[in-house]
Amino acid sequence: MKAKKSTNKIKITTENKCSFCTGSICCTYVTHHLDAPKSKSDFQQLLWQVSHENISIYKDDDGWTLLISGNCQHLQVNGDCGIYETRPEICREHTNDYCEYDAPSEDGFDLYFRNYEELLAYCRKRYKKWDEQFK
Ligand code: SF4
Numbered sequence: 001m002k003a004k005k006s007t008n009k010i011k012i013t014t015e016n017k018c019s020f021c022t023g024s025i026c027c028t029y030v031t032h033h034l035d036a037p038k039s040k041s042d043f044q045q046l047l048w049q050v051s052h053e054n055i056s057i058y059k060d061d062d063g064w065t066l067l068i069s070g071n072c073q074h075l076q077v078n079g080d081c082g083i084y085e086t087r088p089e090i091c092r093e094h095t096n097d098y099c100e101y102d103a104p105s106e107d108g109f110d111l112y113f114r115n116y117e118e119l120l121a122y123c124r125k126r127y128k129k130w131d132e133q134f135k
Protein backbone atom coordinates (compact mmCIF):
# COMPACT_ATOMS: atom_id res chain seq x y z
CA MET A 1 0.00 0.00 0.00
CA LYS A 2 1.26 3.44 -0.94
CA ALA A 3 0.30 6.96 0.09
CA LYS A 4 -3.26 7.72 -0.99
CA LYS A 5 -4.05 9.71 -4.14
CA SER A 6 -7.10 11.35 -5.72
CA THR A 7 -8.92 9.24 -8.36
CA ASN A 8 -9.68 12.23 -10.64
CA LYS A 9 -9.17 11.15 -14.29
CA ILE A 10 -6.78 8.33 -13.36
CA LYS A 11 -7.51 4.79 -14.50
CA ILE A 12 -7.64 2.41 -11.54
CA THR A 13 -5.60 -0.72 -12.10
CA THR A 14 -4.52 -3.56 -9.82
CA GLU A 15 -1.09 -1.93 -9.76
CA ASN A 16 -2.29 1.44 -8.42
CA LYS A 17 -5.58 0.52 -6.73
CA CYS A 18 -4.22 0.23 -3.18
CA SER A 19 -2.80 3.74 -3.37
CA PHE A 20 -6.35 5.09 -3.81
CA CYS A 21 -7.89 2.95 -1.06
CA THR A 22 -8.53 5.39 1.77
CA GLY A 23 -7.90 3.67 5.06
CA SER A 24 -6.56 0.46 3.48
CA ILE A 25 -9.81 -1.38 4.21
CA CYS A 26 -8.34 -4.89 4.21
CA CYS A 27 -6.03 -3.92 7.12
CA THR A 28 -8.87 -2.85 9.42
CA TYR A 29 -10.33 -6.17 10.58
CA VAL A 30 -9.68 -9.83 11.22
CA THR A 31 -12.00 -12.78 10.72
CA HIS A 32 -12.34 -16.14 12.43
CA HIS A 33 -14.27 -19.07 11.02
CA LEU A 34 -17.09 -20.39 13.21
CA ASP A 35 -18.76 -23.78 13.30
CA ALA A 36 -22.28 -23.39 11.95
CA PRO A 37 -24.64 -22.84 14.90
CA LYS A 38 -27.16 -25.69 15.20
CA SER A 39 -28.77 -25.27 18.60
CA LYS A 40 -30.13 -22.59 20.90
CA SER A 41 -27.02 -23.06 22.99
CA ASP A 42 -24.84 -22.34 19.94
CA PHE A 43 -26.77 -19.15 19.31
CA GLN A 44 -26.43 -18.16 22.97
CA GLN A 45 -22.68 -18.33 22.44
CA LEU A 46 -22.92 -16.10 19.37
CA LEU A 47 -25.18 -13.65 21.21
CA TRP A 48 -22.50 -13.32 23.87
CA GLN A 49 -19.78 -12.73 21.29
CA VAL A 50 -21.71 -10.20 19.21
CA SER A 51 -22.56 -8.22 22.36
CA HIS A 52 -18.99 -6.96 22.48
CA GLU A 53 -17.61 -3.84 20.84
CA ASN A 54 -16.21 -4.22 17.32
CA ILE A 55 -17.64 -7.73 16.92
CA SER A 56 -20.08 -8.76 14.24
CA ILE A 57 -21.02 -12.09 12.70
CA TYR A 58 -21.85 -12.99 9.14
CA LYS A 59 -22.63 -16.01 7.02
CA ASP A 60 -21.63 -16.31 3.40
CA ASP A 61 -20.72 -19.10 0.96
CA ASP A 62 -17.82 -20.09 3.25
CA GLY A 63 -20.04 -20.45 6.31
CA TRP A 64 -20.28 -18.54 9.57
CA THR A 65 -17.57 -16.05 10.49
CA LEU A 66 -16.71 -13.81 13.40
CA LEU A 67 -15.65 -10.35 12.20
CA ILE A 68 -13.49 -8.29 14.52
CA SER A 69 -13.04 -4.67 13.46
CA GLY A 70 -9.84 -2.86 14.33
CA ASN A 71 -6.83 -1.45 12.55
CA CYS A 72 -3.72 -3.58 12.30
CA GLN A 73 -1.01 -2.12 14.49
CA HIS A 74 1.32 -2.03 11.48
CA LEU A 75 -1.00 0.15 9.38
CA GLN A 76 0.68 3.53 8.92
CA VAL A 77 -1.14 6.88 8.83
CA ASN A 78 -0.53 7.13 5.07
CA GLY A 79 -1.96 3.64 4.45
CA ASP A 80 1.37 1.89 4.08
CA CYS A 81 2.21 -1.39 5.82
CA GLY A 82 4.89 -0.83 8.46
CA ILE A 83 6.27 -4.37 8.04
CA TYR A 84 5.70 -4.75 4.29
CA GLU A 85 8.76 -6.90 3.60
CA THR A 86 7.92 -9.35 6.40
CA ARG A 87 4.12 -9.04 6.48
CA PRO A 88 2.22 -12.26 7.33
CA GLU A 89 1.37 -14.81 4.67
CA ILE A 90 -2.35 -14.00 4.72
CA CYS A 91 -1.51 -10.37 3.82
CA ARG A 92 0.75 -11.51 0.98
CA GLU A 93 -1.96 -13.78 -0.40
CA HIS A 94 -4.72 -11.13 -0.28
CA THR A 95 -5.41 -10.08 -3.85
CA ASN A 96 -6.80 -6.71 -4.87
CA ASP A 97 -8.24 -8.11 -8.12
CA TYR A 98 -11.74 -7.68 -6.71
CA CYS A 99 -11.51 -6.55 -3.11
CA GLU A 100 -13.21 -4.36 -0.53
CA TYR A 101 -12.26 -1.31 -2.61
CA ASP A 102 -14.52 -2.52 -5.42
CA ALA A 103 -17.54 -3.48 -3.30
CA PRO A 104 -18.32 -3.75 0.40
CA SER A 105 -17.79 -7.23 1.82
CA GLU A 106 -21.39 -7.11 3.06
CA ASP A 107 -22.58 -7.46 -0.53
CA GLY A 108 -21.57 -11.13 -0.36
CA PHE A 109 -23.13 -11.89 3.01
CA ASP A 110 -26.25 -14.06 3.24
CA LEU A 111 -26.70 -13.10 6.89
CA TYR A 112 -25.11 -10.20 8.78
CA PHE A 113 -25.50 -9.45 12.48
CA ARG A 114 -23.89 -6.20 13.59
CA ASN A 115 -25.07 -6.34 17.18
CA TYR A 116 -26.99 -8.28 19.84
CA GLU A 117 -30.39 -6.96 18.75
CA GLU A 118 -30.02 -8.10 15.16
CA LEU A 119 -28.93 -11.60 16.12
CA LEU A 120 -31.64 -11.87 18.79
CA ALA A 121 -34.28 -10.98 16.21
CA TYR A 122 -32.93 -13.79 13.99
CA CYS A 123 -32.99 -16.26 16.91
CA ARG A 124 -36.59 -15.39 17.68
CA LYS A 125 -37.53 -15.90 14.05
CA ARG A 126 -35.64 -19.18 13.75
CA TYR A 127 -36.92 -20.54 17.09
CA LYS A 128 -40.53 -19.55 17.64
CA LYS A 129 -40.24 -20.43 21.33
CA TRP A 130 -36.86 -18.80 21.82
CA ASP A 131 -37.89 -16.78 24.91
CA GLU A 132 -39.43 -19.76 26.68
CA GLN A 133 -35.98 -21.11 27.57
CA PHE A 134 -35.65 -18.27 30.07
CA LYS A 135 -38.86 -19.02 31.99
S1 SF4 B 1 -8.91 -3.23 0.33
FE1 SF4 B 1 -8.10 -3.72 -1.72
S2 SF4 B 1 -7.46 -1.77 -2.59
FE2 SF4 B 1 -7.70 -1.48 -0.36
S3 SF4 B 1 -5.62 -1.78 0.44
FE3 SF4 B 1 -6.73 -3.75 0.54
S4 SF4 B 1 -6.20 -4.84 -1.36
FE4 SF4 B 1 -5.65 -2.67 -1.64
Ligand code: SF4
Nearest residue numbers: 027072074075081091
Ligand atom coordinates in the same frame (compact mmCIF):
# COMPACT_ATOMS: atom_id res chain seq x y z
S1 SF4 C 1 0.64 -6.57 8.43
FE1 SF4 C 1 0.58 -4.92 6.93
S2 SF4 C 1 -0.56 -5.73 5.17
FE2 SF4 C 1 -0.98 -7.04 6.94
S3 SF4 C 1 -2.86 -6.24 7.87
FE3 SF4 C 1 -1.11 -5.28 8.92
S4 SF4 C 1 -0.76 -3.36 7.81
FE4 SF4 C 1 -2.04 -4.67 6.51
